[in-house]
Amino acid sequence: MKKIGILFGQENTFPPAFVERVNSKNDPNARAELLTLDKVIQGEGCGYDVIIDRISQDVPFYRGFLKNAASAGCAVVNNPFWWSADEKFFNNALATKIGVAVPRTVLLPSKQHPPDTNNGSFRNLAFPMDWEAIFNYIGWPAYFKPFAGGGWKNVYQLTGPDAFFHAYDQTGQLVMMLQEEVKFTEYYRCYCIDQRHVRIMPYEPRNPHHLRYQADFKGSPELLARIERDVLTLNRFLGYDFNTVEFAVRDGIPVAIDFCNPAPDAEASSVGPENFEWVVEHAAQMALRKAKHHIPGQNNLTWGKYIQAAVHGKTLAEMA
Numbered sequence: 594m595k596k597i598g599i600l601f602g603q604e605n606t607f608p609p610a611f612v613e614r615v616n617s618k619n620d621p622n623a624r625a626e627l628l629t630l631d632k633v634i635q636g637e638g639c640g641y642d643v644i645i646d647r648i649s650q651d652v653p654f655y656r657g658f659l660k661n662a663a664s665a666g667c668a669v670v671n672n673p674f675w676w677s678a679d680e681k682f683f684n685n686a687l688a689t690k691i692g693v694a695v696p697r698t699v700l701l702p703s704k705q706h707p708p709d710t711n712n713g714s715f716r717n718l719a720f721p722m723d724w725e726a727i728f729n730y731i732g733w734p735a736y737f738k739p740f741a742g743g744g745w746k747n748v749y750q751l752t753g754p755d756a757f758f759h760a761y762d763q764t765g766q767l768v769m770m771l772q773e774e775v776k777f778t779e780y781y782r783c784y785c786i787d788q789r790h791v792r793i794m795p796y797e798p799r800n801p802h803h804l805r806y807q808a809d810f811k812g813s814p815e816l817l818a819r820i821e822r823d824v825l826t827l828n829r830f831l832g833y834d835f836n837t838v839e840f841a842v843r844d845g846i847p848v849a850i851d852f853c854n855p856a857p858d859a860e861a862s863s864v865g866p867e868n869f870e871w872v873v874e875h876a877a878q879m880a881l882r883k884a885k886h887h888i889p890g891q892n893n894l895t896w897g898k899y900i901q902a903a904v905h906g907k908t909l910a911e912m913a
Contacts, residue, residue, distance in 0.1 A: 595884035596801065598628030600655060602648035607859040607873065614877040623629050625877075630758040633658045638665035642887045643880050645670050645835070656688050668883045668893035670834045672857040675897065680741035681853050687899060689906060690909045691830055694848045695825045697773040699727050700740055703766045705708050727771065728754060734774045739767050743854060750774070770901070775848050777841035779810040781820060784857065784872055785828045785836050787879040791821045794864075796839065806865050812842070820847045826832065826913070827852050832897025881894040 597615055599610040608627060615625035628644060639662040646669055649655035659673040688695045702718060737760050739750040747767060749760040757771070780807075782796035797808035812820070824838045827849065837857035838849035859876075861869040889895050896904075898912040 595623040595642040595887060596640060597623060597625040597643045597645070597880045599625070599645040600630075600648055600659070603675075604860060605649060606861040606869070608647065610861075610873045611826070611876055611880075612788070613738045614873050615880055618877065618881060620881055620884075623881055625671050625880065629845055630658060632662055634666065635661065639667060640664065641667055642889075643668045643670070643818075643883045644878065645880060648674065649673060650676070650737075650820060652855055663892075663894055666888070666890045666893055668887050670879070670883070671717075671836070672832055672894045672896065674894070675832050676855050679831065679853060679855075681738075681851070682740040684827075684853050685770075687830060687909075688827065688849055688852075689913055691826055693827055694846050694871065696775050696848060696850065697731055699731060699771050701727075701761075701769050701771060704761050704764050705766045707766055724754070727847050731771050731786065732772050736772045736774055737761070737764075739764075740770045741768070743851075775841040775843050775850065777843055777848075779812055779842040780808070781812070781840045781841070781842070782806075782812065783820060783824045783838045783845055784868070784875075785824050785833070785838060785883065786872070786875040789832050790875045790878075791824045792868065792875075793820055793824075794816055794868055798839075806863070806868065808875075810842075816842065816845065816847065823847060823849060828897075830898045830909075830912070832895050832900065834895050835876065863876065 599608045612625045612627060641662065641699035641778055644659065644662060644667055646659055649659055656673055656677060659669050663669045663673060682698065682700050685695045685698045706714070734750060734752050734760065737751055737757065739747050747764065751757050751760060780796050780798060782794045784792040794806060795810040797805050800807065820840055827838055828836055833855055835855060836852065837854040838852040839850045841850050858864060859869065859872050899909070902909055902912045
């Protein structure tokens with residue numbers, strides 16, 4: 594009997610609904626439960642064949658546990674090794690190579706020195722930086738946000754250089770990126786599960802959080818087809834089996850704004866009943882499929898096309 598567990602934190606609706614849905618399928622070879630963890634011993638299995646991870650981004654102990662479980666053959670969703678290495682600026686850079694439109698973006702060093710560093714640690718960094726070229730490339734208004742992380746923490750909407758330098762002074766040791774603002778006519782948030790199922794949801798980020806899914810954008814068939822293609826492309830290259838991608842539509846072109854959400858919001862009160870039903874059903878299907886194909890002792894993680902290209906000596910274009 595294959596054992597499926599879900600590792601979660603403060604969520605109240607998705608984890609039990611996921612377990613109930615998996616078990617309602619009455620698969621004679623697999624059962625799901627809310628994961629229980631009482632010890633982590635190096636190199637030893639955890640008793641689960643598949644784990645859906647919803648919380649390790651906030652709990653480093655859980656991330657360590659999941660890597661250990663993966664080393665013993667557990668299929669962890671999402672891949673904890675890639676998740677540990679991934680960040681938003683790299684994702685944008687990758688998107689430029691695989692045909693997905695993204696905003697103009699630059700990476701900036703932290704305003705304050707990281708721990709255990711001093712001026713000598715930055716001898717290769719020009720000072721001052723070429724602010725004029727950076728600002729000319731990005732334009733105003735712009736968004737200023739951490740290159741890793743999420744939840745709209747430490748995000749600034751800026752109108753010019755003075756506002757930028759004022760915000761920069763407040764960012765401490767955070768590594769930030771400056772990104773052009775995309776003036777959009779439509780906006781969509783898209784679930785992607787198992788790198789094969791996509792749900793495109795009209796979304797209004799300017800609304801209060803509980804009203805953001807109450808949007809009436811209605812894209813053309815051509816636009817929605819391109820959004821679905823771009824969602825699948827991004828997730829297949831990044832190797833995420835459970836993620837959301839957000840698009841701001843400018844001049845008819847979907848621009849990927851945010852696509853590093855490997856523990857996306859799935860609470861019923863937030864996403865609404867129809868979206869909740871969709872994500873519960875497709876997450877359950879994915880978990881059962883992974884359980885069916887799980888091979889004990891093997892590397893059962895998903896690795897994206899970016900990594901596969903390096904392994905097989907191919908270019909990104911060849912993998913597209």
